[in-house]
Amino acid sequence: EAQVTQNPRYLITVTGKKLTVTCSQNMNHEYMSWYRQDPGLGLRQIYYSMNVEVTDKGDVPEGYKVSRKEKRNFPLILESPSPNQTSLYFCASSFTGGRTEAFFGQGTRLTVV
Amino acid sequence: QKEVEQNSGPLSVPEGAIASLNCTYSDRGSQSFFWYRQYSGKSPELIMFIYSNGDKEDGRFTAQLNKASQYVSLLIRDSQPSDSATYLCAAAYNNNDMRFGAGTRLTVKP
Numbered sequence: 001e002a003q004v005t006q007n008p009r010y011l012i013t014v015t016g017k018k019l020t021v022t023c024s025q026n027m028n029h030e031y032m033s034w035y036r037q038d039p040g041l042g043l044r045q046i047y048y049s050m051n052v053e054v055t056d057k058g059d060v061p062e063g064y065k066v067s068r069k070e071k072r073n074f075p076l077i078l079e080s081p082s083p084n085q086t087s088l089y090f091c092a093s094s095f096t097g098g099r100t101e102a103f104f105g106q107g108t109r110l111t112v113v
Numbered sequence: 114q115k116e117v118e119q120n121s122g123p124l125s126v127p128e129g130a131i132a133s134l135n136c137t138y139s140d141r142g143s144q145s146f147f148w149y150r151q152y153s154g155k156s157p158e159l160i161m162f163i164y165s166n167g168d169k170e171d172g173r174f175t176a177q178l179n180k181a182s183q184y185v186s187l188l189i190r191d192s193q194p195s196d197s198a199t200y201l202c203a204a205a206y207n208n209n210d211m212r213f214g215a216g217t218r219l220t221v222k223p
Contacts (some may be wrong), residue, residue, distance in 0.1 A: 042201065042214055056137075082206075102147075104158070106156055107154075107156050
């Protein structure tokens with residue numbers, strides 16, 4: 001089954017404790033991205049990757065890191081989480097970025113206390 | 114600033130009616146437009162995409178694009194309670210940049 005898999009689905013952590021949210025897709029997509037979704041603000045892009053070892057900032061990259069060492073995986077790293085990073089996070093993948101359908105993971109609800 | 118604007122709603126329609134969802138975008142360089150449906154607590158899923166001016170129909174759904182007015186709409190005919198969800202409009206400015214609106218919450222009442 002074609003899918004984008006994120007883990008964990010839910011996470012509560014404390015300020016400053018490094019965490020990683022994993023994302024994996026099995027559709028051989030070149031393009032992957034991370035979004036955060038906050039009430040009233042919609043989906044905002046954090047980082048995107050056009051291919052292995054190619055990443056770039058989206059609209060709200062501050063406080064986040066990503067890596068793309070393999071085509072299927074695109075982890076999101078929060079080196080020192082803060083309460084304003086409490087949000088719902090989605091990973092997405094597509095064949096060519098903006099021109100084709102984006103497939104979304106199940107979402108990760110992160111709470112930073 | 115590249116913005117995609119949607120009326121947050123909620124939009125409420127009776128079962129069987131036509132639901133009309135609207136979206137405007139600020140950058141004339143936008144090339145592709147998408148409508149996603151998102152049920153509460155779930156991830157967005159694609160309903161339709163449209164690239165050219167005019168209408169595009171798929172079952173009960175019709176997307177309409179007017180590039181001169183920078184306006185995109187989604188019509189849902191014969192609305193069902195199962196259509197109750199938040200609808201996200203997205204505009205793609207190039208292969209790397211897709212911007213989403215905040216979404217319109219639709220409620221279809223039986």
